[in-house]
Amino acid sequence: MSFKRIPDSYHLEKDGFSLVFFFTASFMQPLPIAGSHVEIQTYDPTFYVSMTYQNKQQINLPLDIAANCQMELQEANVTDSMRAYAFSLDKSDNPEEDLALGKQFAQRVDIQCP
Numbered sequence: 001m002s003f004k005r006i007p008d009s010y011h012l013e014k015d016g017f018s019l020v021f022f023f024t025a026s027f028m029q030p031l032p033i034a035g036s037h038v039e040i041q042t043y044d045p046t047f048y049v050s051m052t053y054q055n056k057q058q059i060n061l062p063l064d065i066a067a068n069c070q071m072e073l074q075e076a077n078v079t080d081s082m083r084a085y086a087f088s089l090d091k092s093d094n095p096e097e098d099l100a101l102g103k104q105f106a107q108r109v110d111i112q113c114p
Contacts, residue, residue: 001038002028021051033065033113040109043102052107059109069113076105 003025010023031038042051053059056073082104 001031004028033069036069036111036113038111040111041103041106043106045100045102049102050105051102053109056109061111065111065113069111072110072112074108074110076107078105 004027007023008026010021013020013022043049044051053073056071059071059073061069061071086101086105
C-alpha cells in the first residue's frame with residue numbers, strides 16, 4: 001500500500017514558536033478496511049524534523065473507518081544512544097542515510113479493522 005506523493009489538502013498555522021502542518025493523505029488505490037491492519041508513521045526521511053501528534057484526537061479518520069476500526073497512537077522507543085547522536089548533529093550535518101533518523105523518532109498510528 002502506498003500514499004499519493006502530494007497530500008490532497010494541506011496548510012500551515014503558526015502556534016507560538018511552532019509551525020503546525022495539517023494535511024490529508026490518501027492511498028494510491030482504495031484499501032478495503034475489513035480485516036486490515038495499517039501502520040502509519042509521519043517523518044522526514046532526510047533529516048529529523050519533529051512531527052508529533054499531541055494525542056490521538058488530532059488524527060481524523062474517515063467516519064466509516066472511525067466507526068468500525070480501533071486506532072492506537074504509539075510513541076517511538078528511542079534509545080539513549082540514538083537520542084544523544086541526534087542531539088550531537090549540527091544543522092549543517094547530514095545523518096547517515098541508512099539510519100533513517102526521522103523514522104527512529106516517529107510515532108506510530110496503528111489502525112486495526114475487524
